[in-house]
């Protein structure tokens with residue numbers, strides 16, 4: 001804070017969230033928080049951005065990050081560029097010279113959080129990242145501060161709005177390719193949607209949540225992530241018959257010294273709040289030993305909701321509030337779970353298929369719960385479904401590999417975990 005009690009902000013990145021932050025700050029009427037410098041490439045283009053009108057005329061536009069990080073008239077660096085490099089080096093340098101840092105960068109906090117928290121602690125400054133998970137939904141401060149007193153044993157939910165938009169549109173009858181193209185046109189999905197649909201974005205967020213909720217440091221690269229791109233319209237029809245829908249769920253829970261963590265499309269009972277999230281909404285459910293289940297929900301993305309979380313972090317710094325930092329331990333990830341599964345096969349129909357599949361499952365000691373086959377499909381390309389009783393995911397994988405190699409199988413079988421809701425669970 002400067003001597004005049006004004007908190008001077010140096011902004012890195014004037015894109016969707018950066019420009020929305022300028023608008024939210026202007027709307028707050030806070031004269032004690034001022035954007036003094038903005039770094040972005042090609043600043044001439046940014047000066048004429050429609051939201052540049054929310055800035056003070058004296059703001060300095062800069063094309064070198066150092067011009068913000070090292071500036072004497074910057075107390076807090078707000079980073080809204082994204083990615084690991086070069087941003088990681090810039091933020092480390094900013095913390096070292098005594099600037100507070102606020103960021104929405106989930107990859108950086110997931111992969112390099114502990115190192116940066118240590119640099120911040122040594123420099124006696126704050127590193128806040130409330131926008132890094134679930135955008136405008138206050139999951140990060142809620143779990144860190146609001147639930148810091150509980151022992152959380154499981155965290156699960158929907159943390160990728162793009163996947164939720166795609167899957168909830170498919171639930172309403174849309175086709176995967178069509179809805180992905182619509183999401184790209186509407187700006188919800190990138191031209192290369194892999195980070196979203198293959199679970200890369202969600203697993204970074206799951207690691208941040210796991211650190212805060214389970215107090216365990218896990219490596220994002222070790223978290224198994226299953227793509228949603230193999231889910232088809234027919235799966236929603238069968239899921240409905242089972243009292244479920246399909247959502248990309250990110251989930252981690254303690255398992256001895258390890259953390260069971262996974263991201264992927266799962267069958268979610270329609271009685272679970274996770275099934276009720278539609279469009280780009282995010283939803284996180286924590287399970288506390290003493291406090292029970294807590295549900296966070298709201299807009300997980302978009303310039304304005306995300307800027308609200310950034311603004312809240314800046315306000316906390318202006319007020320001199322210190323972030324709660326609880327000790328964490330490194331933990332190995334176990335992708336292995338015991339759960340019931342939904343298996344969908346597309347086959348060229350012939351006698352003996354069900355017996356062949358049942359034979360493989362029996363060989364691996366996997367019990368069948370139900371067999372579903374809707375009428376009206378062509379026998380040359382027949383979808384049918386088997387649900388199993390709870391079984392080991394590793395054993396199931398072996399069985400799937402065996403079944404996938406059978407001559408009548410037209411595409412690799414799809415295996416989706418079925419979330420179980422019992423009386424004590426919300427998710």
Ligand SMILES: NC(=O)c1ccc[n+]([C@@H]2O[C@H](COP(=O)([O-])OP(=O)(O)OC[C@H]3O[C@@H](n4cnc5c(N)ncnc54)[C@H](OP(=O)(O)O)[C@@H]3O)[C@@H](O)[C@H]2O)c1
Pocket residue numbers: 012013014015016017018039040041042079080081082083104105106131132135300301302303306
């Ligand atoms: N958008 C959301 O809904 C949302 C939600 C939660 C978290 N976040 C996080 O917020 C951060 C910002 O996201 P965003 O959606 O605002 O992205 P964005 O619209 O692409 O904005 C990024 C800004 O940074 C600039 N930039 C990128 N690389 C740069 C570089 N190497 N040097 C200088 N300037 C550079 C871009 O300039 P150009 O215009 O030249 O590309 C752009 O102005 C990311 O960490 C993202 O993960 C976003």
